[in-house]
Amino acid sequence: MNEADFIARLRTLPLHPGARGLVDDVAVLGGLIVTSDTLVEGVHFLPGDPAADIAWKLVATNLSDLAAKGAAVEGVMLNYPLRDAAWDAAFLDGLAAVLRAYDVALIGGDTVSLPAGAPRVLTVTAFGRDARAPARSGARAGDGLWVTGTIGGAGAGLAIACAGAGDAALLARYRRPVPRLAEGRALAPLVHAMMDVSDGLLIDAARMAAASGVAVA
Structure with a gap:
């Protein structure tokens, strides 16, 4: 079963109203904005990337x-597979750095023991607060389509990581992306729809258009 078919089946299950039909980046539970992402070794990061x-x-x-909902960050939960003590310690150093950089608190999570050689699967669930959180399904005919920042830096950085040499700034775009929290908070009161660009501009613009019942031209 491919991803689209799997998600289509999920949408037939009993859904919380805050799930937004499983077409958005987040769920909305009262005053909380909730999102969860998973990174898989060999799929979303290279085995040789620094922990x-x-x-x-x-x-x-x-x-x-x-950020794509204009939310203020409340905290994060981490699900983590323990496998190698040195790698785990380096991961914790990076975790401390990013939490401090964005003034984010760790709420809790879970740990499991991973067999040697098994790929790492890492999950964080993040919680934010916002009164509006524009959905990706809110776009209207005649709206302009805008992007903050530049597109393609992370892809170029991945190519550099694979090659082993290249522009350090582009490599950082891949390894240490910068969430646009301030821009999101500034834009949320002004727009009809917002979403994170994670799979490329054309793909994600088409997803926003489909969720909103409009076309991108």
Whole structure:
């Protein structure tokens, strides 16, 4: 079963009203904005990527989803597979760095023991607060489509990581992305729809259009 078919089946299950039909970046539970992202070794990061950078990326991708709703960050929960003491310690160093950089508190989570050689699967759930949280399904005919920052830096950084040499600034775009929390809070009161660009501009613009019942032209 592919991802689209699996999600379609999920949408037939009893859904909480805050799930927004499983078409948004987040769920809305009362005053809380909730999002969860998973990084898989060999899929979302390279086995040779520094553990501290992976910790940063894991948290930053979740904070980016909150930024895409204009949310103020409340805290994060971590699910973590223990496997190698040195790698785990370096991961904790990176986790401390990203939490301090964005003034984020750790709420809790879970740990499991991972067999040697098994790929790491890392999950963070992030919580934010906001009175509005524009949905990706709120776009209207005639709206302009805008992007903060530049597109393609993380992809270029991945190519550099694979090659082993290249521009350090682009490599940082891949390994230590910067969630646009301030921009999100500034834009949320002004727009009809918002979403995080994680899979490319064309793909994510089409998803916003489909969720909103409009077209991108």
